Amino acid sequence: MATITASPPRIGLPGLLKSRAFQKLLLLAVAAAILVPLANARWASGTWPSALTVDFSEPLAKASDWIIDNRDSHPLFLYFFGHVSNVVVIAVRAVYLTLLAIGWAGVTALGALVAWRVAGVRLALGTAVAFLACGLLGMWVPTMQTLALMVVAVVASVVVGMLLGLAAGLSDRMDRVLRPVLDTMQVLPAFAYLLPVVLVFGIGVPAAVLATVIYAAPPMARLTSLGLRGADKEVLEAVASLGSTARQRLLTARLPLARKELLLGVNQTIMMALSMAVIAAVIGAGGLGDRVYQALASVDVGAALAAGIPIVLLAVVLDRVTGAAGEKLGAEPEPRSGVRWLVALIGVVAVAVAGRLAGRLDWPEAWIVGIAEPVNRAVDWMTAHLYSGVPVIGGTADWAGHFTTWVLDPMRDSLQALPWWGVLLIVAALAWVIGTWRTALTAVLAMAAIGVLGVWKPSLDTLSQVLAAVAVTLVVGFAVGIAAARSDRLERALRPVLDVFQTMPQFVYLIPVVALFGVGRAPAVAAAIVYALPAVVRITTQGLRQVDPAALEASGSLGATSWQQLKQVQLPLARPALLLAVNQGLVLVLAVVVIGGLVGGGALGYDVVFGLAQGDLATGLVAGGAIVCLGLMLDRVTQPTERRAKKGA
Amino acid sequence: MRVRKTALVAALSSLALLTGCGAADMTKQASPFANAQGAKTVTLSVQSWVGAQANVAVAQYILEHELGYRVDTVQVDEVPAWDALSQGRVDALLEDWGHPEQEQRYVKDKKTITDGGELGVTGHIGWFVPTYLAKQHPDITNWKNLNKYSHLFRTPESGDKGQLMDGSPSYVTNDKALVKNLKLDYQVVFAGSEAAQITQMRQFAKEKKPFLTYWYTPQWLFKKVPMTEVKLPPYKEGCDADPEKVACAYPHTPLKKYLNSGFAKNGGKAAAFLKKFEWTTEDQNEVSLMIADKKMTPEDAAKKWADSHKSTWKKWLS
Numbered sequence: 001m002a003t004i005t006a007s008p009p010r011i012g013l014p015g016l017l018k019s020r021a022f023q024k025l026l027l028l029a030v031a032a033a034i035l036v037p038l039a040n041a042r043w044a045s046g047t048w049p050s051a052l053t054v055d056f057s058e059p060l061a062k063a064s065d066w067i068i069d070n071r072d073s074h075p076l077f078l079y080f081f082g083h084v085s086n087v088v089v090i091a092v093r094a095v096y097l098t099l100l101a102i103g104w105a106g107v108t109a110l111g112a113l114v115a116w117r118v119a120g121v122r123l124a125l126g127t128a129v130a131f132l133a134c135g136l137l138g139m140w141v142p143t144m145q146t147l148a149l150m151v152v153a154v155v156a157s158v159v160v161g162m163l164l165g166l167a168a169g170l171s172d173r174m175d176r177v178l179r180p181v182l183d184t185m186q187v188l189p190a191f192a193y194l195l196p197v198v199l200v201f202g203i204g205v206p207a208a209v210l211a212t213v214i215y216a217a218p219p220m221a222r223l224t225s226l227g228l229r230g231a232d233k234e235v236l237e238a239v240a241s242l243g244s245t246a247r248q249r250l251l252t253a254r255l256p257l258a259r260k261e262l263l264l265g266v267n268q269t270i271m272m273a274l275s276m277a278v279i280a281a282v283i284g285a286g287g288l289g290d291r292v293y294q295a296l297a298s299v300d301v302g303a304a305l306a307a308g309i310p311i312v313l314l315a316v317v318l319d320r321v322t323g324a325a326g327e328k329l330g331a332e333p334e335p336r337s338g339v340r341w342l343v344a345l346i347g348v349v350a351v352a353v354a355g356r357l358a359g360r361l362d363w364p365e366a367w368i369v370g371i372a373e374p375v376n377r378a379v380d381w382m383t384a385h386l387y388s389g390v391p392v393i394g395g396t397a398d399w400a401g402h403f404t405t406w407v408l409d410p411m412r413d414s415l416q417a418l419p420w421w422g423v424l425l426i427v428a429a430l431a432w433v434i435g436t437w438r439t440a441l442t443a444v445l446a447m448a449a450i451g452v453l454g455v456w457k458p459s460l461d462t463l464s465q466v467l468a469a470v471a472v473t474l475v476v477g478f479a480v481g482i483a484a485a486r487s488d489r490l491e492r493a494l495r496p497v498l499d500v501f502q503t504m505p506q507f508v509y510l511i512p513v514v515a516l517f518g519v520g521r522a523p524a525v526a527a528a529i530v531y532a533l534p535a536v537v538r539i540t541t542q543g544l545r546q547v548d549p550a551a552l553e554a555s556g557s558l559g560a561t562s563w564q565q566l567k568q569v570q571l572p573l574a575r576p577a578l579l580l581a582v583n584q585g586l587v588l589v590l591a592v593v594v595i596g597g598l599v600g601g602g603a604l605g606y607d608v609v610f611g612l613a614q615g616d617l618a619t620g621l622v623a624g625g626a627i628v629c630l631g632l633m634l635d636r637v638t639q640p641t642e643r644r645a646k647k648g649a
Numbered sequence: 650m651r652v653r654k655t656a657l658v659a660a661l662s663s664l665a666l667l668t669g670c671g672a673a674d675m676t677k678q679a680s681p682f683a684n685a686q687g688a689k690t691v692t693l694s695v696q697s698w699v700g701a702q703a704n705v706a707v708a709q710y711i712l713e714h715e716l717g718y719r720v721d722t723v724q725v726d727e728v729p730a731w732d733a734l735s736q737g738r739v740d741a742l743l744e745d746w747g748h749p750e751q752e753q754r755y756v757k758d759k760k761t762i763t764d765g766g767e768l769g770v771t772g773h774i775g776w777f778v779p780t781y782l783a784k785q786h787p788d789i790t791n792w793k794n795l796n797k798y799s800h801l802f803r804t805p806e807s808g809d810k811g812q813l814m815d816g817s818p819s820y821v822t823n824d825k826a827l828v829k830n831l832k833l834d835y836q837v838v839f840a841g842s843e844a845a846q847i848t849q850m851r852q853f854a855k856e857k858k859p860f861l862t863y864w865y866t867p868q869w870l871f872k873k874v875p876m877t878e879v880k881l882p883p884y885k886e887g888c889d890a891d892p893e894k895v896a897c898a899y900p901h902t903p904l905k906k907y908l909n910s911g912f913a914k915n916g917g918k919a920a921a922f923l924k925k926f927e928w929t930t931e932d933q934n935e936v937s938l939m940i941a942d943k944k945m946t947p948e949d950a951a952k953k954w955a956d957s958h959k960s961t962w963k964k965w966l967s
Contacts (some may be wrong), residue, residue, distance in 0.1 A: 068732070068754070072761075093681035145682050203725050203733035205681050284723045284733065286682055294724050296844045297697045298941045376944060387852055397852070404805035511848050519814065519840045519849040520806035597818075598842040600806065600849075606818060606839055613819030615728040 021433045028432065032425055039421050048420045048456035055454065057618035064617040067199050077200075085206035088152065092205055096148035104135055104363045106352030107144070113344035115317070117337075119324030127321065130313035137306045137371065139288060140363035143314070146277055146287035149205060150270075153212040153277070157269045161217040165224020165265070169258075170250075175225065185218040187587055187631030190279050191594040191608050192624030195617060198283045208277070208285030216273040223265035227258025263326040270318050271503075278311060278505040282612065292507045301379045301511050302372030308508040309371075315503035383515035400522035403468075408521050412464040416457060423460070424448060431637045443636035446629040455626045461603040462593055463630060465521050469528040469589045474582060477533050481540025481581075482566065491541060498534035506531060506595045514599050524596025524605070531595075532588035536581045543577020544570050583638040590631045604630075682721060691912075691919045692721045694730045694739040697817060698843055699869055703936035704743040704768065706947035708926055710955055711962055716918050726819040731907075735761040740912040741923050746772055746821060747902045756907070763913040765906035769927035770867055774821065774899035776813070777864040780875040781857055791880050792831060799834040801859040807836040814862040815839045816846040823895040824863055827881070830896040835861070850874055867930040869937035925965040932958065 043049035071077050099107055108131040116124035134143040164182075167174040194211055201207035231254050239253040255262075281289030291307035388395030415423070427447050432440035450459045484491040509530060517523040547570050555569045571578070597605025604623045611620015691712055695705045709720040723739055731751040733739045742765075755762040778789055782801075788794045795811070802811030813835045815824050824837050840846035846862070847870060853860045854874040864876065881898035888897040906923065913920050932954070939950035955962060 071736075072759075089681045096681060148681070198729065198732075202736040202738055203723065203729050204738045281724070283729070284725055284738065286721075286723065290724055294695065294702075294722075296842070297695075297702060297724070298699050298944075299844050299847050300941075300944055302944070303946075372944060383852070384855065388856065401805040409805075409808070510842070511844055514840075514845045514848040515852060518804070518852065519838065519845050520804070522805070523845075596841075599845045600838060600840045602839055602841075606841055609841060610818035613726040613728065613817065615732065 024432045025429060028425070028429055032421075036421050036425075040419075046419055047416070048451035048454075050454075052451060053454040054452055056622055060618040060621060064199060064615075071200075071202075081200055084210070085201050088206040088209045091152045092148050092209065095151045096144060099144045099148060102348075102352045103355035104131075104140055105355035106348060108132060109351035110348045111317075113347055115321045117341055117344050118328065119321045123317070123320055123324060127317050130310075130317045133313055134310040135363040136367060136369050137309060138363075138365075138368035139291065139307055139310045142286075142288045142291050142307065143310050146285075146289065146311075147314070149209060149212070149285060149287060150273055150277055153209045153216065153273045154266075154270055156209070156213045157216040157273060158220055158266055160213060161220025161265060161269060162224050162262075164217070164221035166228070168221065168225035169228025169254075178221070178225075182218045182222050183635075184628065184632060185214075186222075187590070187628065187635050188215075189591045189594055189608075189624070189627050189631070190215050190276055191282075191612070192621075192627060194280070194283050195608075195612050195620045195624070198612075199615075199617065203284035205285060207283050208280035211280055211283070212273050212276040215276045216269045219268035219272060220265040223261045223268065224258065227261025227265075228254055230261070231257040260326060263322065267319065267322040267326065270322060271315060274311065274315050274318065275503070275505075278507070281507075289505065289507075292505050296507050296510060299511055300372065300376065301508070302375035304508045304511070305375050306371055308505050311505055312500050312503045316499050319499075379512055379515065383512070386516060396516040397518050400517035400520070400526075403525070404520060404522050407468055408464060408525070411468060412461050415460040415464050420451060420456065427633060427637060431633075435636065435639060439636040439639060443633045446632040446636070450626045450629045453622050453626055453629075455604065455607075455622060458603040458607065458623070459626045459630060462601075462605065462627070465525055465596065465601060465603070466528070466586065466589050466593065466630070466634070469525040469532070470582070470585050472525070473529050473532045473536055473585050473589065476529070477536030477581065477585065478540055478578070480533075481537045482544065484537065484541045485544035485570075486562075486566075494537065498537060501530055502534040506592055510595070510599055519600035521596070521601050523599040524593075524601030527595055527599065528589040528592045531592045532585050535588055536585045539577055539581040539584060540574075543574035543581070546577070547573045579638065583635065586634045586638055587631060590627065590634065593627055689717070689917075689919070690719045690721055691741070691916070691923075692723060692739045694733060694742045695722045695724045696727055696730065696744065697724065697819065699937045699941045700770075700867055700933055701744045702940055702947055703933050703950070704926075706940070706951035707928075707936060707954060707962070708741075708743060708923065710948065710951035711965070712919055712922065714955075715966060716922060718919055726817075728819070731755060731762070734907060734909050735759065737909050737911060740909050740916065740919075741765065742907045743923070743926070744768055744770070745905050745907055747905075761910050763908050763910045765908040765913070765924050767927060768904040768906055770904045770930050770933055772865060772867070772902045772904045774863070774865045776824075776861060776879040776881065777876040778859070778861055778879060779854055779857075780877050782859045783877040789879070790877055792833070792882070795861070795879065796832075796834045798859075802835070802861050804838070806838045810834050810836040811861065813837050814846060814849065814860065816863060817841070817843045820863075820865075821899075822863060823889060823892060823899070826893055826895045830894065831882070867934050867937075869934055869941050872934070872938055873942060922965055925967075927965070928961060932961065 043051055102110065108128055111131050112124045112128040115127040131143075134140060164178060168178045168182075169175070190211070193214060194207075197207045197211045197214075201210060235257065236249065236253060239249050244252065277285060277287065278289035278292065281287070281293040284290075288307045288311050292304045292311075295301075295303035295307065386396050388397045418426075424444050424447055428440050428444045431443035450456060480494070484494055506527060509527060513523040513527050513530075517526055551569055551573060552565060555565050560568065593601065593603075593605040594608045595605070597603075597607070597609040604627050607619050607623030608627070610616065611618075611623060693705045693708060695701055705722055709722065712718040712720050723733070725733055725739075727746070727748065728751065730739065730742050731748060734742050735755045756764060776792075783790050786798060789798050799811030802813070803809065804812045806812060811834060813824060813828060813833075815822055815837050816839075818839065818841065820843075827833075828835050828837055840849060850860065850862060850870065851874065861879070862876075864870075870876075882896055884898045884900045889895045889900070906926065908916070908920060908923060913924070916923075936950050936954045939945045939953060940947050943950075945953070
């Protein structure tokens, strides 16, 4: 009971909600007063009662054995999965061979000219520079492999996503079915479904492409449905009054009206596919991700960075170009656009043929610049001088030690010491106060599912790491975000930094993180912060900047200082954005829990890595499922009702 | 031309697929990146440790420069590598530390994998302390005295117990059971990856701090951080049968090579060469050290080794 009375002060709520929140809590307290003694009498308090767990290891191990034994002979595999896998191999190969046949000059020209047509001269230059940089770093062939895989995965994701989105956008019943599925996919960490995919398709490109599609299709589906549902009612009525059929309406009005959302969907899909293409290196995707992963084995940060930079460049270029294409959509079409496309096309063909004739299809080896050595020297210097014994402030290892003993340990121990029903009650209270009874129920069920899966203790360990990481991320993120919102120069300077950290494959900074903080939970938290910080900073800055200038001016004319303005006008008005930042911070931190498992974070992240490494479906899948449940719970607990209402539009 | 032909093949075969004729055997599907420019390709599996990289680098060098193959490498963990080998996604696995369950399933029952002979290197897993520590406390190298020194090994992660550091989850380990069954006042901390473990060991060694770790030979790191093995109760055949009750040391394992059965039969010169590939622990360490410590690319390291050991690898080609 103490847990309930303790929770309200933690949530600072504006006056209007307060009475309703109090009612909800009161109701919850009454329910708890009846249920808790019952539960306590039936099952002991303390950790999750073993009577309420279900052991999935037996059936999962059986399923895994069945798949391995029948993979080469069962009709399901021969006539279905086999063909799927075959089509993927053929498609990737076709794209890859095409890219190789065009040669490096041709590919660079193609990229630059497409960027020129859809996004303008500056981005065209950027694209060309990015491709040339990939070559200079000696990563041309891996870049092409990743690109080939990406092209196939993105096309497939867009098609699948659009079909799902159409279904959800046109039929309310499909929407009700798909919405929770897509919501869940949103918080599903990428590592969690590598294992089942590998089991069915085996190591290699088909598995990697399919995992990428599963990961990248949901945003497309979401945005397609959103675009279809958001179409202006009056326009649709006007079109309907012209006597057009449903299909005509869809093709001539609803889809064109939704093109902004569709392009945003493509943009999101590309970004997610790229990040997954790197993670999929673990299951044999080849390409750049594989280079990063192999460099990790020889503890070679420089080599990992050489493969990581092309990924960052590709991501930034693809993001900017698709983003610019989306912005251009609303504008008037340029005159003679067809002629310019033709010019672009001829340019590409000319460059490709010239490259062929010159016999320069492969990137010349003499043009490769080795960056590995200086980078490694820099990392060595950094770790040698910062690790410990820095006067006054102590070394990074000392900080990590203090953080572990003073923050992580008490948090983990107190979470694990809470009775299981206490944890459920806290979750219910938090989720209900901020959302509806539905979100609260989902959150509680997700948390209970973790107990049923039998991984209560490690999940709370992971939860403590996630909460600690999010707390630090939010403090730093809000501070930097507020500073960036107040200074244009700082925001411009931050942009490339944030881009790099958002797109850099996490494998690259595993070694520096361990070198600075030692093995354990502290480096896992550090890696999570690095990954989640850019999004939090971005959302905070954007939220603050979108605050109505009139409100600011009004308060300014009343003589408020700039600090008062921030505290009393900007921050309260940006509250939805700040809550979104909290929500995104949590989801992102959770997404890299598995990466934390690679540096000593233990708990669920380690179990997923273990499952993948040992082909142990039971351990890996259960831990992956628990991460999903944690994600669902945290998402619901931090998802304000306003946001849900908007989504349902 | 080749492009158009590929596109045509792609279009036709997808048509064939859509009409649903014929079975598609996934074991017959190679990587889409293989044979890119008309060369014969061999795909080798590399495991995450550097020793395995050294094997593959040298095999790759000779396959490419002496036999005219193109070599693709795929990095996968040990158990998934067996899977990939059986499906033909990779042709050969050059260093296996003993997986009886997989051997039974794929080599004996399904016959999709063929024994490729020994690598010539003997592997051994054990607990190690840095030699500077063993010199300070000579009796620390016996497990019976570990409890006496557990306070030396405390870290924030292990709390008031000593820390025994374990590495990648893909490695064979009985350490949790060992700590329990030998009643040691230690906590097993999983570094989660070999990269993390090595980085941490080097940081400790730089400051001459004590540490106790799960480690294995042959390993290049011994040259950088000299370590001494801690004696565990001696290994006897079968003493590690029940993973819960293990209370003995790890065995010495002759490392083995495995080939995909189809490749072993039809792989021509490449398969014959890989079957004969056999070198010593010293050879492997030499290459590993060049890769991991001097940060040479595996390619350069293999070339350097091959230039100075002609007589060794000539035998593999005969």
